[in-house]
Amino acid sequence: MLNNVAAVLLDGVHPFELGVLCEVFGLDRSDEGLPVHDFAVVSAEGPELRTHAGFTIGSLHGMDRLEEADLIAVPAGESYIGRDYPPDLLAALRRAVDRGARVLSVCSGVFVLGAAGLLDGRRCAGHWRHAAELARTYPRAIVEPDVLYVDEGPVITSAGTAAGIDACLHLVRTEHGPEIANAIARRMVVPPHRDGGQAQFIERPLPRSRCDTVGDVLGWMERHLDREMTVEQLAERAHMSPRTFARRFQQETGTTPYRWLLRQRVLLAQELLEATEETVDSVAGRAGFGNAAGLRHHFLRTLGTTPNAYRRTFRGPSHAA
Known part of the structure; x- marks a missing residue:
């Protein structure tokens, strides 16, 4: 069951994509009879991180928090494409998958999963603008350039912005059932379900x-x-x-x-x-x-x-x- 969730951040994280994870997994909605996740925001690069919007985020958990997570989510960030990633983060992602946890990426966060080797032989999604670069960078990945999200076993990848909401709600629906996912979607005032295979362009x-x-x-x-x-x-x-x-x-x-x-x-x-x-x-x-x-x-x-x-x-x- 999906109880323990960690969002892991790198410098330059996009606030909206981080906000999606906080909204779906981080809010206490127990007054409505909805499940409460043990949610934490983790830094992979120091005690304080700069966001893409220019402000900073502090009071973040350390990397050890990833070791007990049922889900590790990687939101998008500035310059996530073509940069080096902390080796201890990549190792933690691999260990998570090996022990049966799930990992999820939103938009350019998929490049982090690729660097960890988690896309090899797997179908994956990303923003349409990054699809060609994703395929070039990780040739063993099976890039689906047009879809909203892809659920490949323990690895879930999604396209830009709103597609991250779709992927998160899909995961909630899978783990907790459609009633829970629908209730969260109503609170967020978003469509409760868009199939992952839908085209990014509507x-x-x-x-x-x-x-x-x-x-x-x-x-x-x-x-x-x-x-x-x-x-x-x-x-x-x-x-x-x-x-x-x-x-x-x-x-x-x-x-x-x-x-x-x-x-x-x-x-x-x-x-x-x-x-x-x-x-x-x-x-x-x-x-x-x-x-x-x-x-x-x-x-x-x-x-x-x-x-x-x-x-x-x-x-x-x-x-x-």
């Missing part, structure tokens, strides 16, 4: 340029995801020719009308599967996929999982239907 409905000529149509599309709609119909609503509308849409959203619509429908289906007891057929109809077969097809292509599997993971086996 198209959003926000225009990317100052020129907003399709904003009204985007709003209408989002309110009527269950309707059939063609580019010609959308162009007429925007008072443009289909060709001009398609070009403006691409310029302002970074994607095509079809891809934007598909992504919003998948997002709506996810929300309905998470928050309601509606059947998969009903969810498919409300999200604009027509029937369960259509929803399943697009869920598999977009998320790499089925609607039933997604609901089971999110809400537990009794809710699959």
